[in-house]
Amino acid sequence: MKHLILFDVDGTLLRCGRQVGAMFVDALTEVFGDCSAFTDQDRLKGYSFAGKTDPRIVVDLIRATGRRDEEILPHLAAVEKIYVENLERGLDPGRVRLLPGVRELLERLSAREDVLVGLLTGNWRRGARIKLSCFDLERYFAFGAFGDDAIDRCDLGPVALQRAAVLSGRPFALDRSLIVGDTVLDVECARSAGIRSMAVATGFTEAEPLEAAGADWVFADLERAAGQIERFTAPSPVVTPAAHGD
Numbered sequence: 190m191k192h193l194i195l196f197d198v199d200g201t202l203l204r205c206g207r208q209v210g211a212m213f214v215d216a217l218t219e220v221f222g223d224c225s226a227f228t229d230q231d232r233l234k235g236y237s238f239a240g241k242t243d244p245r246i247v248v249d250l251i252r253a254t255g256r257r258d259e260e261i262l263p264h265l266a267a268v269e270k271i272y273v274e275n276l277e278r279g280l281d282p283g284r285v286r287l288l289p290g291v292r293e294l295l296e297r298l299s300a301r302e303d304v305l306v307g308l309l310t311g312n313w314r315r316g317a318r319i320k321l322s323c324f325d326l327e328r329y330f331a332f333g334a335f336g337d338d339a340i341d342r343c344d345l346g347p348v349a350l351q352r353a354a355v356l357s358g359r360p361f362a363l364d365r366s367l368i369v370g371d372t373v374l375d376v377e378c379a380r381s382a383g384i385r386s387m388a389v390a391t392g393f394t395e396a397e398p399l400e401a402a403g404a405d406w407v408f409a410d411l412e413r414a415a416g417q418i419e420r421f422t423a424p425s426p427v428v429t430p431a432a433h434g435d
């Protein structure tokens with residue numbers, strides 16, 4: 190039977206550094222006007238993008254200006270468009286870091302016919318594609334659930350499971366499905382979907398809070414996690430029914 194592995198992007202596969210936050214704030218400013226009062230570096234320090242979906246970040250930051258959700262939600266598409274254009278134009282691949290063990294792991298998993306590999310990320314789909322294209326990683330993922338699909342990360346688990354089932358023609362067993370991510374929100378997403386979670390401390394969250402959140406496994410990085418992923422996806426032994434009678 191097949192296993193399903195769903196990977197987060199930022200902090201799990203790669204790190205873009207500080208360049209992306211500025212592009213996001215520029216898009217907010219273009220759509221909602223001067224946001225400097227709440228998006229200057231000092232105030233942003235109190236807000237973590239980690240694990241949040243792109244639309245959740247927009248809603249959280251613009252709510253802080255006193256706007257109501259009805260004034261924010263209709264503009265999500267406009268923010269996305271400008272942010273993605275900013276990424277396309279401005280993302281410097283030289284400042285994006287591929288995290289340890291990522292390519293080797295994805296190479297091995299993609300060679301397996303009994304493993305389906307997908308994305309579960311808060312990035313808008315087009316943003317994820319631009320980031321992954323820095324290292325030609327997109328080709329390893331058959332499908333994904335993205336920030337386009339829901340505002341809250343926990344709602345992305347069912348979307349990913351549904352798409353995986355459509356793609357393979359049958360649902361995946363929950364105990365054979367795994368979310369790999371770098372934040373407490375990735376762990377919570379897996380728990381709410383009833384599937385296993387593996388956390389890597391390659392983002393901004395240390396191992397301890399990831400363990401406290403209830404991750405099934407926590408590793409320093411994907412290089413060290415690879416062995417456990419191999420064990421998790423190992424084919425089950427074929428059980429031959431015992432012969433009965435004479």
Ligand SMILES: [Mg+2]
Pocket residue numbers: 197198199200201239240370371372392
């Ligand atoms: Mg992440």
